[in-house]
Amino acid sequence: MISSRRHFLMGAAALSAAVATPEMVRAASAMNLALQSGAADWAIATADLEADLSPRPLRLIHGRAPTGLEGTLFRNGPGKFRRPGGSATHWFDGDGLMRAFDIVGGQASLRARFADTPKRRYETEIDAVVTLGFGTPGDARARIGSNDDANVANTAVMLAGDRIWALWEGGAPLAMNPKTLASEGFVTLRPDLKSMPFQAHPRFAPDGTIWNIGTNGDQMIVWHMAADGKLIEASVVALPRASYMHDFTATDRHLVIVLQPWVFDHAGMPFSSQFAWKPDLGTQVLVLDKADLLRTRLYELPSFSFFHLGDAWAEADGTIRFDVAAGKDVAFAVEGARVLVRQHGIVPGEPTQISLITLHPDGRADMVSSGVVGEFPKGDPRRAGLSRRLTVHTGGERSGRPLPTGLAVQDWSTGRSDAFSFGDSHVVEEMVFVPKPGSTAEGEAWLVGPSINLGSGVTELHVFDAAHVSDGPVATWAADVALPAGFHGAWKG
Numbered sequence: 001m002i003s004s005r006r007h008f009l010m011g012a013a014a015l016s017a018a019v020a021t022p023e024m025v026r027a028a029s030a031m032n033l034a035l036q037s038g039a040a041d042w043a044i045a046t047a048d049l050e051a052d053l054s055p056r057p058l059r060l061i062h063g064r065a066p067t068g069l070e071g072t073l074f075r076n077g078p079g080k081f082r083r084p085g086g087s088a089t090h091w092f093d094g095d096g097l098m099r100a101f102d103i104v105g106g107q108a109s110l111r112a113r114f115a116d117t118p119k120r121r122y123e124t125e126i127d128a129v130v131t132l133g134f135g136t137p138g139d140a141r142a143r144i145g146s147n148d149d150a151n152v153a154n155t156a157v158m159l160a161g162d163r164i165w166a167l168w169e170g171g172a173p174l175a176m177n178p179k180t181l182a183s184e185g186f187v188t189l190r191p192d193l194k195s196m197p198f199q200a201h202p203r204f205a206p207d208g209t210i211w212n213i214g215t216n217g218d219q220m221i222v223w224h225m226a227a228d229g230k231l232i233e234a235s236v237v238a239l240p241r242a243s244y245m246h247d248f249t250a251t252d253r254h255l256v257i258v259l260q261p262w263v264f265d266h267a268g269m270p271f272s273s274q275f276a277w278k279p280d281l282g283t284q285v286l287v288l289d290k291a292d293l294l295r296t297r298l299y300e301l302p303s304f305s306f307f308h309l310g311d312a313w314a315e316a317d318g319t320i321r322f323d324v325a326a327g328k329d330v331a332f333a334v335e336g337a338r339v340l341v342r343q344h345g346i347v348p349g350e351p352t353q354i355s356l357i358t359l360h361p362d363g364r365a366d367m368v369s370s371g372v373v374g375e376f377p378k379g380d381p382r383r384a385g386l387s388r389r390l391t392v393h394t395g396g397e398r399s400g401r402p403l404p405t406g407l408a409v410q411d412w413s414t415g416r417s418d419a420f421s422f423g424d425s426h427v428v429e430e431m432v433f434v435p436k437p438g439s440t441a442e443g444e445a446w447l448v449g450p451s452i453n454l455g456s457g458v459t460e461l462h463v464f465d466a467a468h469v470s471d472g473p474v475a476t477w478a479a480d481v482a483l484p485a486g487f488h489g490a491w492k493g
């Protein structure tokens with residue numbers, strides 16, 4: 001493990017070697033100037049928030065608050081990209097902003113606070129974004145001693161005991177107080193594993209434990225934790241290829257690692273520039289036995305790209321199934337997410353489609369598309385790792401116009417998609433299942449998530465009945481301010 005840690009942290013050495021040429025600095029300045037004119041109608045989705053948002057009530061503008069819906073939707077995502085001395089140029093590289101939508105006694109309110117990271121502190125001091133990111137090159141002013149000096153803590157949030165953790169993927173989780181959203185420092189799961197990669201999509205097992213991974217090249221660390229975030233075990237596993245990987249999935253008995261043909265090719269900056277899209281390689285799926293990580297099986301699929309998977313399940317005969325928001329290439333990851341921060345222009349490529357992957361006991365694998373455009377797939381948390389039929393996802397993205405405009409629930413048992421569109425006047429964010437009190441069946445739940453109303457220029461919070469999405473929201477509250485679009489959320493009841 002010790003020698004593996006040294007190998008892992010070679011990634012950090014590459015980070016600290018970041019040096020910008022004058023050409024890069026000039027290009028970044030030109031990009032900032034371009035922001036000032038011709039912004040797209042969706043530009044507010046990647047606007048900068050200049051300060052923490054003090055708690056404020058939301059106004060009920062549609063329907064009524066469902067009885068029994070009590071809790072907080074925590075959501076993370078980038079909240080600030082631009083500074084006078086240099087800016088983040090990719091959607092994944094803005095400063096992490098933790099939002100909390102509280103619903104108590106039928107009333108909703110909103111608060112938001114930036115993750116207080118060493119990166120944000122330093123870049124606030126010099127008023128310039130200078131640190132290497134996923135798609136932002138950074139420059140010689142960056143101060144990087146470990147992975148966590150580049151950590152933006154901006155991608156997702158998980159509940160860990162009485163704390164929430166703001167997650168990134170190249171470094172450690174950042175602990176936050178759920179009541180104040182104050183940052184309490186990076187979490188060291190074990191002293192010799194400080195600052196090791198911890199991805200943004202942990203999987204919750206039916207036994208109450210939590211699994212996650214971190215990757216560096218063709219090595220993967222597997223984290224197994226108790227519900228309170230205490231480490232049970234960490235192991236390093238060799239992967240068959242060094243794919244870029246943002247998410248993994250799991251059944252009750254297996255870890256499922258999807259290796260897209262976007263593979264490490266050469267050292268460089270930004271991080272994403274190191275990978276080459278090689279569709280001829282196809283996509284591989286590595287299945288590991290949770291009880292013995294050395295027991296593995298490898299499946300082959302035609303090439304596709306992805307960021308997000310749904311929870312997986314294993315059937316009695318050994319068949320494993322899971323869903324994926326599958327793309328045809330990495331045009332969005334490389335260039336589309338830069339267009340979003342530029343706030344104007346055409347996002348290249350085609351939107352992803354919600355698809356179902358089946359790994360058969362005889363070693364074959366297949367992927368079937370629902371034909372429905374979608375991203376941010378989420379399942380009912382009561383069925384995580386178990387057989388299930390429902391997936392909620394955002395929808396409505398089109399070639400030429402980025403960002404979702406609606407949501408849908410896909411029923412894999414019938415092939416039916418129950419969809420609702422807000423139209424182009426909303427940017428719709430990830431929705432999460434919130435089980436109804438006293439219910440046990442899959443889908444007896446609300447769907448809770450925000451949108452940005454581009455017409456009124458404010459953030460809204462919506463509640464849908466998961467069984468009747470096409471009926472529209474049962475309740476909508478409006479804020480008096482717009483927050484930039486976030487990535488991922490978690491509900492705390």
Ligand SMILES: [Fe+2]
Nearest residue numbers: 200246487488
């Ligand atoms: Fe994600």
